[in-house]
Amino acid sequence: MAEHRCRQLRVEHAIRPRAVDADAPRFSWIADHGQTAYRIEVSDSAGETVWDSGRVQSAETSLIAYAGTPLTALEDYRWQVTSWSGERDALVGRSEFGTAPDLTRWGASWIQPVQEHALVERWTLQDWIRGAGPDSDPEDRLRPVQLIRQAFTLAETPVRARLLMTAEGVYSAWLGGAAVGDEVLAPGYDSYGRRISVQTYDVGADLVPGENVLAVALADGWWAGRIGLTGSSAQFGDRTALTWELHLAFEDGRRDVIRSSARSRSAPGPWSYADLFVGEKYDARRALDWTSSSFDDSGWAPVVDRGADVARLVPFRGEPIRRVAELPAVSTTPTPEGWIVDFGQVIAGRVRLSIPVVDAGSEVRIEHTETLDADENWFANIVGINKEQTDVYVSDGAAAVWEPEFTFHGFRYARIRGLDRVQTDDAVAVVIASDLEYTGRFTTSDARLNRLHENVVWSQRGNFLSVPTDCPQRERAGWTGEMQVFAPAATNNARVLPFISRWLDNLRADQLPDGRVPIFSPRSPFDEEAAETGQGFGSIVAAAGWSDAIVAVPWTLYERTGDVRILEENLPAMLAWIDYQTRTAAEELPPSLQAVELASERRRRQALLYNTGEHFGDWLTPSTMAGRPTHEAIGIAPALTSELVAPMFQAHSLTLAARIAGVLREPVMQAELGDRAARVRAAFVAEYVGDDGSLPVELQGMYALALGLDMLPPGRRRAAGDRLAHLVRANGGRLDTGFLSMPYLLDALWDSGHRDLARVVLWQAEAPSWLYEVDNGATTIWETWDGVAPDGTIREMSFNHYAFGCVDDWLFRRLAGIAPTSPGWRTARIEPDLACGLDVVDAAVDTPYGPIAVRWERRAEPASIHVDIPFGVDAQLVLADRSVPLAPGRNAIPVVDLAPAIAL
Template sequence: MAPFINTLLQKVMISGFICILSISTFAQKLSVTDLKVEHLKNPMAIETDSPRFSWKIRSSVKNTIQSAYEIRVGRDKAAMNAGKDLVWKAAVSGDQSVLIKYEGAALQSKKRYFWQIRVKDNHGNTSAWSEPAFFQMGISPMDWTATWIKVAGKDTAARSPLFRKEFVVNKKLKSAIAYVTAKGLYEARINGQRVSDTYFAPGWTSYRDHLQYQVYDVTTILKSGSNVFGVSLGNGWYKGRIGFGNQHNFYGDTRGLLLQLVMEYTDGTTETVQTDESWKYAYGPIMASDIYDGEIYDARLEISGWDNIGYREDNKWNAVGTMEKGSEKLVAMSGPPVKKHEKFKALKVFKTPAGETVVDFGQNLVGWVMLKAKGAAGTKITLSHAEVLTKEGNFYTTNLRSAKAQDIYILKENTEQVFEPHFTFQGFRYVKVEGYPGELTTEDLTAVALYSAMETTGKFATSNSLLNQLQHNIQWGQKGNFLDVPTDCPQRDERLGWTGDAQAFANTAAYNMDVAGFFTKWLKDVKADQQPNGSIPHVIPNVLGANDGASAGWADVATIIPWDMYVAYGDRQMLETQFESMRKWVDYISSVAKNNLWNSGFHFGDWLFYRPHDDNDGRAAVTDKYLIAQTFYAHSTQLLINAAKVLGKQEDVAKYSALLANIKSAFVKEYMTTTGRLVSGTQTAYVLALQFDMLPEELRAASANRLVANIRDYGNHLTTGFLGTPYLCHVLTRFGHNDVAYDLLMQESYPSWLYPVKMGATTIWERWDGIKPDGSFQTPDMNSYNHYAYGAIGDWMYRTIAGINSVAEEPGYKSIIIAPKPGGKITNAAAELETPYGPVKSAWTLENGVLKLEVTIPANTKAKVILPETTREIGSGTYYFESKL
């Protein structure tokens, strides 16, 4: 097969490519962009002594590889630009451009450093120096001088306290950096404005082990003369209702604030403003705030100007109390903060058959509603939130269980007010409005999506509109549930970091968004909450208490996500950090296994698999939970071996390779006949056995045929649950049944991925039939309409339909495989992925049995393009191919 090269088309494409480049890039063949430190752009709190630098290379020349780089780091940007007063400079030969460790002079607590890169390529070109980027070191434990403050006495009031401190800037300011954390949630303000666009700080971590602090550059907010710091506190995950059984005060019963503002003047002197006994507090208009139940806000109790200069009533405020430091570590925030993102205008306001006033925003999202209202003082407006309507068209909240999910606003004097919550969030598409004064219009409400600020990295589209909606639903399931931790659902009285959901979806998550920082942060909690015997709790952070054992496919998050993130981002340090946790988990299983069989303890099994109503012919989809456990025992052991190989731990490689052989032998003896038939004849049983290579190689093809027969027997429907679904189509494709994988993907009737799409879903459902064909609902106690686990099919869609694959041997897309496999009557597909090296694109059309493929590969990488008639090795650039199917 020869490459499909159309000279005229190539010129047009190249011309179009150049038009979108900056003038500087057009003038240069080589440039450096997208500088990051520890996966973050211009991070404000780096704690490691050896931060790692990454950059991307742009080149207008094909087959470009970096041959060398120069890096320089300095305290002063102007001096660094001139190459002076550097703390580190290096000139290094090689093509490494991702996660390169700092090797200069010792970095100082609280100091900001600037850095630049320039590179040479294999064509003899040298780039200009990049635009300067910066990173700021976090505050060392010994530099914390602030005192924890709280309300005086016991913190029993539901209301949110306001803390206030006036201070003076009496010299010319060079910089002002604020370090803030809280027990509970905080919102910090200076001179009447928020110090940042971050929400739900300090974030949710395993608070008993570590508590994050945030760092804000507030130089431009401060004024010469008097200034005011104002901070409000909410209960949040720390003190509010969390977990099951109406559980409150899980981490502590007292909200607290710790704040330290370091001001550096141009004369070289510094001054610190910090929390201490001189601060004052009062209670503000937030009467109650709870993550599950919502917020009550009484505008009549607003204290005008409390957070600004000129307020003279603080002599009536209370003296604060102080708190002991606590045993938890204070750590810099390592993941992306929660921020506001998309806004949705109300689509319509309507009356339900029950006479309720309901607003439809058209999208199931997570966040809150901004409400405009004007009315008499004391008017109470209640916003209730729901994901769906009943088949009659009425407002439905039964599936929220005990979560009230209500925001209540009480108006002040007759003036227009705009309300939004502070310390709560809801999962919703519909809002019921009660008590609104006057006529409610679509202009009075705006829904705001809040989620962790992860860059969108993936795009995927095909000629099939239902698949495109499925991709939309997968993305919005991720947005809604990646709110600081990977939650299972965002609407009911749960919203917990269920480990099984997270591990199932991690690969898909890494295609859609940059989740390197997100999972780096969360894995610290996995490690922190791992029990001394190596067991992993069901949810992280663990608010369910100690459990007797650990569930297969849930606790295996300890090995699965570190390895998946290593392959996606090439972050070897993630494996180093998590390796002991990975090993402890495998050792835990070994400690409870008998004769190499993990056949004891509680397991969720193939959670929420398809349950046929009357399945009397032996095809029932119930999979033996201990069979499942054995496959994940093997999988975790294999991933531990993989990590040990990367880290050069040869003794561990040998030890656990021997263990893996015994695990697989025990599986064959216990769960398989001599012909390869499994004791559970389900789709999930065969999928897991094949995915994790549990069967003798000579019996795998026959087992794949049994899987296909099962799927055909169910009329081309899947029956898998949370554990089988992520691997189902991968296994079919791997064993030569790509047509069957497409049949499952394109299936529109229940159970299938497209059934919820046809039923109007805008996110992924928890159950295959959350809404039944007759419009009735599944079991309300377990029926979320925003639950991302089944969205794991996105991984297969990117890898197989679009054909974009990473390679474990050269992770982070240093080496790329492009191998699209068309099917399902799709006539075209296109995907893009922003990798650590730059954008990868794969777009194909199918015409008269001919596949036309356009591929873009980023500089400093290589790729293998695999098509039916040929395999080609290519370097960076844009290429065109044709191949007969």
């Protein structure tokens, strides 16, 4: 174990956060001893104590709420924790945090640069399917990035300066010629019509007495640029705008605020255009020293002053987007169409390119793709409207190192045109993502399984970009279904609660007045219009398994972190969604029963079941896709499975909501929701489950969901498990589950007595399977199992979709055996699968009290298990029917000592 000390001091899950948005922020730390008491002291910037908890007899070290005098907005605080073990061994930790601004007092104007009205491109789902799209040059359709400057004078240097800023669009800012912060694509993606995040920056080091200039480059971003499946533009607005406040504190106690105003001036910059999908064009011939105070902007145009508007402003929550890694080029290959650069890994990001001296006006083009074809030729795997993913640099005749500023792409390969030669040292892939802490570890003696886990992590990193997206190249939409199935796996790999909480803020903002939870968030006015006029899938607003994310995701976060506040924040939205399901169930009948005279008892049962409407069902079930064109096949699984899937998730949401009500000490609500869940399950069994455990749709996914969501009475579970096993064996030991059932398949087999078959499915090398992807060169999780066909044919699909990576949670829980048994990891079970066929498994999962690490080996006799347990976690090692308590620290257990409990 680590040296005894208080460490990992956090406020609202973050280390030294600059702008905590909570009236009663919560403090956490790790104490490497058996804590029996603690004391928290908080002081303001003047050194005055604002809270002293006193000595509190408690072993708790996580999420202890502030209980002092009200904190001041936009202020800095220091805090100290003392942790005791008995009467001696006092450990101390110190840190600091800042509070968020009070945005109700915002007085800065929204300023809008004078800019040409961009061509608004609107496309329907049918347009996308037909492949219709623009045929003109991007420069004719897109507008330049706008530059904005506002000068101000300071009589003296402030002792403290905080810049608050947000935009309709995405921005980069400079003060005194120095970049403000290290974020990219700020302020990120929000449901802008309802909320827009304000960033807080510490800029004291960038200010000087005399003339200062705040310079901002403003691009379309998610606000006005091309986003979503259809690639339509201006989905939130067609003009970009900016607002900011600079809060200053001086040595003598004076305070001042400088605000964005009509005094700003604007002009087009060297970026001819910048679009998240289309790409970016930078003309170095038009570069200016425009960020310095000496630059003359008298010829620039005045901005449009829209006045102050505080209604949508919220403090930024979670982690900003940053450059989180760099990957060197693995190889470069000349082709007649340009140099192909392989970075060895599918990522979300962009290319930083060293450009030699070429003629002024010459264009260097960087195209992006996730894969090459079977013959190693360039292959654009993502097709559709506005998906060019091409960046262009126009040379000024000098050598340069260039990286795009306002776009990102999903790619592994780049094709570079316009240069005679490209060497591996010339190109770097810059990974762009929300800057989460990645804390999990999973390695084994099998390289393919290790690669599978790495693929999951890379897909998580590539899609956790401002919001959790489905894919970083084609849609970049915050689909709720993907997050619902992947949330458990995500928690093992990274500290995700602040990031996902921010997305849940958007999801709640997008919830409809009737309680429907959208299938993706953020949701734009264009999305709303498209659903109103769309048909089939294009008309879906809410869907079973997708909308249920509003219940399942907060519960998962609570289970893995112990954070009750995530439940409190989302409970009203959960109840509204559940009420919508209940009303719809009472009002509608499935099409097959609408013309049938139902007995009163059956009508009563049907009135309980949410089993109507358009849903995605068990989306992309492999057997329903095989041998058919994608646009025809995608409707088969929804048609077959929606009537079963919807009430199963209805019951699941009711059950989770009842548990949540219990956690929040609402016993009446808990009992009422629990009773409704039981009645829905009973009606489901009566309507759809045979006495022999059979279901009306003989697909693996239906049995996996029925078992995993506890839809079956105890006497029929074994028979249903046997039916599931039969379907898996009949499919050659291969999975046949779609998006919603995938997380439940292996556990359903395992818990119904078919452990060997669960292992067969995991180790399966034929498609559809996880290791088929690995064997075919995958570096991320694919959207479809046959992204690369056995004959090498490449499909025009995404190669970076994390949904099927939900298996990663199973690897941690079953192979390594690390699983929580109470919320927040207060108790845990270590139950490794020593019979899985591996020689070594080495894994670690972060908990609020520190990492739990497990390493087991069978390469030599006796086999051994080493388990590290942090103080604060009560853990048991379970093998067969024997349980061994684990002490904090390192536990080494020769398995020979447990020989009666397990056959090696």
